[in-house]
Amino acid sequence: MHPCRAGRYPAPLIPVLLRLTIFSLLLSINRVIGSSLWPHQQINTTDLEFGNSKKNEGSSEFVHLKYHMGPVLTTNITVHTIWYGTWQESQKQIIRSFLNSISAVNSKTPSVSGWWKTLQLYTDKTGANITGTVRLGAEKNDQFYSHGKSLSRLSIQSVIKSALTDTKQPLPANPKNGLYLLLTSDDVHVEDFCGQVCGFHYFTSPSIVGYTLPYAWVGNSATKCPGLCAYPFAVPEYMPGLKALKPPNGDVGVEGMISVIAHEIAEVATNPLGTGWYAGEDPSFPVEIADLCEGIYGTGGGGSYMGQLLNGKDGSTYNMNGIRRRFLVQWVWNPVLNYCSGPNALDQ
Numbered sequence: 001m002h003p004c005r006a007g008r009y010p011a012p013l014i015p016v017l018l019r020l021t022i023f024s025l026l027l028s029i030n031r032v033i034g035s036s037l038w039p040h041q042q043i044n045t046t047d048l049e050f051g052n053s054k055k056n057e058g059s060s061e062f063v064h065l066k067y068h069m070g071p072v073l074t075t076n077i078t079v080h081t082i083w084y085g086t087w088q089e090s091q092k093q094i095i096r097s098f099l100n101s102i103s104a105v106n107s108k109t110p111s112v113s114g115w116w117k118t119l120q121l122y123t124d125k126t127g128a129n130i131t132g133t134v135r136l137g138a139e140k141n142d143q144f145y146s147h148g149k150s151l152s153r154l155s156i157q158s159v160i161k162s163a164l165t166d167t168k169q170p171l172p173a174n175p176k177n178g179l180y181l182l183l184t185s186d187d188v189h190v191e192d193f194c195g196q197v198c199g200f201h202y203f204t205s206p207s208i209v210g211y212t213l214p215y216a217w218v219g220n221s222a223t224k225c226p227g228l229c230a231y232p233f234a235v236p237e238y239m240p241g242l243k244a245l246k247p248p249n250g251d252v253g254v255e256g257m258i259s260v261i262a263h264e265i266a267e268v269a270t271n272p273l274g275t276g277w278y279a280g281e282d283p284s285f286p287v288e289i290a291d292l293c294e295g296i297y298g299t300g301g302g303g304s305y306m307g308q309l310l311n312g313k314d315g316s317t318y319n320m321n322g323i324r325r326r327f328l329v330q331w332v333w334n335p336v337l338n339y340c341s342g343p344n345a346l347d348q
């Protein structure tokens with residue numbers, strides 16, 4: 001989580017030095033992408049900051065990622081998706097394809113499954129690694145907006161409860177292996193969406209839902225803030241001259257979601273109940289393994305530079321291959337190397 005970085009977002013707008021302003025803006029944009037539940041308060045990230053470091057791809061010098069003795073997801077993960085609002089089948093297919101690619105065995109390198117290998121380096125207190133198996137579970141369509149078009153953080157748990165208790169085809173409650181992924185369509189507002197966050201993860205409260213279930217929410221930003229949450233496939237309007245990159249699957253909003261979904265799933269896997277892997281002193285405001293690498297997608301990435309990416313013949317930009325598709329996904333913190341890494345790293 002990165003409330004401080006998110007909080008900094010509007011600050012550099014004052015155009016004192018144009019270059020500096022653009023640099024700072026990019027820095028802020030890149031770092032506002034995902035979040036845990038707790039983005040409101042400022043934290044002092046002096047000891048976590050690496051943006052100004054000479055070293056690229058994060059800096060190990062000041063990052064103190066720690067394991068807090070709680071569970072991590074070491075058994076096969078089943079992702080249960082709730083499609084909230086209006087979703088095209090073509091959009092669902094991009095997201096399903098990404099999720100299926102995590103454990104795919106034969107993808108061309110650099111691959112999504114190669115990206116997940118970094119997750120597998122994390123262990124729990126028994127020494128068990130994060131699972132290599134992530135598969136799609138049952139899905140639920142909430143196409144009639146059961147809780148309206150504006151969701152609070154708390155009502156997100158009610159949406160999950162509705163999906164679990166629906167009279168026809170309820171989602172299974174799976175506290176051991178389930179990861180509940182709530183995806184909202186581009187006409188749905190969620191508390192703090194676009195202002196501070198593009199997604200977050202947390203776990204449900206037994207008093208509301210009946211179980212403690214790790215979940216993540218990610219919104220389609222296409223109509224509300226693509227320049228923020230679907231960057232670099234869209235750029236902010238107030239930054240003339242900056243050109244958006246072409247997404248590999250032709251859907252700006254959904255492909256912006258892919259990296260945020262990846263970010264949140266990586267953090268659920270390593271910190272499902274807030275007692276796993278994170279940096280920072282305050283457990284209410286953890287800085288997690290994807291937060292540490294926001295905006296970094298390739299070798300040399302850091303600051304406003306995304307790093308070395310790949311270009312398709314069609315002019316699209318990506319950094320990893322999945323099952324019959326390409327994706328652009330941020331890197332995550334590598335606990336062995338002590339910096340951010342990904343499958344498209346040039347120096348591995």
Ligand SMILES: *[C@@H]1O[C@H](CO)[C@@H](O)[C@H](O)[C@H]1NC(C)=O
Pocket residue numbers: 044045046
């Ligand atoms: C953050 O921490 C550093 C080092 O402990 C301190 O010097 C600085 O004043 C703190 N900043 C804020 C805003 O509290």
Ligand SMILES: *[C@@H]1O[C@H](CO)[C@@H](O)[C@H](O)[C@H]1NC(C)=O
Pocket residue numbers: 117120121122123129335336
């Ligand atoms: C499990 O984690 C340890 C410690 O990071 C690592 O050395 C080992 O390679 C991991 N195993 C797998 C299968 O990734």
Ligand SMILES: *[C@@H]1O[C@H](CO)[C@@H](O)[C@H](O)[C@H]1NC(C)=O
Pocket residue numbers: 076132133
């Ligand atoms: C977990 O997934 C593997 C395939 O990756 C499968 O062989 C195994 O049976 C699964 N285990 C359970 C408990 O479902």
